Amino acid sequence: MDGRATRRFVLRDFEPADVTALTAYQSDPRFVSARKKAGQEAGDPAELVALFRKWAQEHPRRNYQFAVIERKTGRLVGCAGVRTANCPQGSGELGIELSPDMWGRYGSAAEITRGLLDFGFSTLALCEIFGETTAENHQAARLASFLGARLERPVRQGNKGVEVPGEPVIWRFLRRDWRSGPGV
Numbered sequence: 001m002d003g004r005a006t007r008r009f010v011l012r013d014f015e016p017a018d019v020t021a022l023t024a025y026q027s028d029p030r031f032v033s034a035r036k037k038a039g040q041e042a043g044d045p046a047e048l049v050a051l052f053r054k055w056a057q058e059h060p061r062r063n064y065q066f067a068v069i070e071r072k073t074g075r076l077v078g079c080a081g082v083r084t085a086n087c088p089q090g091s092g093e094l095g096i097e098l099s100p101d102m103w104g105r106y107g108s109a110a111e112i113t114r115g116l117l118d119f120g121f122s123t124l125a126l127c128e129i130f131g132e133t134t135a136e137n138h139q140a141a142r143l144a145s146f147l148g149a150r151l152e153r154p155v156r157q158g159n160k161g162v163e164v165p166g167e168p169v170i171w172r173f174l175r176r177d178w179r180s181g182p183g184v
Helices: 018-026 029-037 045-057 106-123 138-146 175-180
Strands: 009-013 063-070 076-083 091-098 128-134 150-152 168-174
Touching: 009 045, 009 106, 018 029, 018 045, 018 076, 045 063, 063 091, 076 106, 091 106, 106 128, 106 138, 106 175, 128 138, 138 150, 138 168, 168 175
Parallel strands: 091 128
Antiparallel strands: 009 063, 063 076, 076 091, 128 168, 150 168
């Protein structure tokens, strides 16, 4: 299973049949509102699944975008991955989205993120995994902090440490810290 399973979830490559479930949660008004607030563009779920499947066929493979499947129900509950194609050597970018039905189940997001970090550091042998979000995404910042990430705010002239709406925040996990940190 490539180290892509957790206690409650399986992280697997997308299949064509996943388009329906991805479309359903991404069209939920709560999800649409959160995506707009984060300044993200919506992609066509069918095109996204086709892209993720194309990535899975690449050799060498550089991008891993997984369907998050709840073991108990077999239901697709999110999308998560580690992408290295446009990153410096030895690093990857982590991303996770969960269906609105999973929001508020904080332990689920932590478990899935731990699984991705373990996969990135162990299977992919990355030295650093980072993620980028906006300053308003307090849930992502809380999760990253809980798991031991180092949060960074790009220094912009004139912001003087004040949170600016839409300002990017980058969080980083280092393999050397992860081995001895909360993800073990």
